[in-house]
Amino acid sequence: MRVTNRASRVPIHGALVALLVAMILAACGGSAAGPLLSDVGGPVDGASGRDAEQPAAGEGQGAAATAGPGDPGDGLGARDDARIIRTGSMELEVDNVQAAVRAARDVIRGLGGYIGASQTYNQNDEPYAEITYRIPVDRWEDALDALRSLTGISTKVIAERTEAVDVTGQVADLAARIRNLKSSETALLAIAEQATRISDILDVQARLTEVRGQIEQLEAQQLSLADRTTYATLAVTYQVPAVAAIEIAAKGWDPVAIFDEASASLVGMLQALAGAGIWFVIVWVPGILVLALVVASVIWLLRRSGVLERATRPAPPLASD
Secondary structure (H helix, E strand, C coil): CHHHHHHHHHHHHHHHHHHHHHHHHHHHHHHCCCCCCCCCCCCCCCCCCCCCCCCCCCHHHHHHHHCCCCCCCCCCCCCCCCCEEEEEEEEEEECCHHHHHHHHHHHHHHCCCEEEEEEEEEECCEEEEEEEEEEEHHHHHHHHHHHHCCCCCCEEEEEEEEEEEECHHHHHHHHHHHHHHHHHHHHHHHHHHHCCCHHHHHHHHHHHHHHHHHHHHHHHHHHHHHHHHHEEEEEEEEECCHHHHHHHHHHCCCHHHHHHHHHHHHHHHHHHHHHHHHHHHHHHHHHHHHHHHHHHHHHHHHHHHCHHHHHHCCCCCCCCC
């Protein structure tokens, strides 16, 4: 009976050791995936996830097919699978902010994009609008050209900034790490099916939970990179020119209205003063008179009784020896 139990445990421990070796090799392979990636325009040996000793069929023909006219035929032509994150900002002067925002919205929607965020406000009585657009990367240049000269809107580009970041290596590295972790997860599931001891089952379950958490975290990063490489982000600010701002401010100035407001303020102030005088005459003056009469009566009574004279009379000198 002891021999049977020992024999049943040996494959599990052996499988655990094999799993640890496989995970170490997978980690080494995942960490080495980054250096194999090159910049845009160069080949990516590890991007497809193939092992170095197992080249895909027709690999040489594919490299030769990517070479265009005039290329040396070494497979180093421009790549179409590069993953680029494009971002930018633009400041525009327009004669009508609301009309420009509507026209730009129609243009971006026509290109397959959408509005990610928007804000409109007045600063010093001047209209402003800040709009963030999400634009398909293959229509990036078309969107920039359309916004530089909106149809029917007088547009002037005050400032423009664009940036492109190559994340092809990060995308390939994430794919390789996810693939290696899923392989480890499959091996752990196989070990869990063979485990008989409670401690072995709990250890495998804890490891499975850890691996699954890592996979989900990397997949979230992968989805984020996919979204950012599929849709570019462009922040555009709309404002009116300085001359137009002065005209808007001049249109808002009405001297007749200002005179009416000042006259109304003066009338209100005079009414307040008149009301205070009426209150003083009707309420405070009688009160002051009554108070004065009471004080005078008290003083007269004190003098009549001689209390004030005794209080003010000087003390007699002390007798000397």
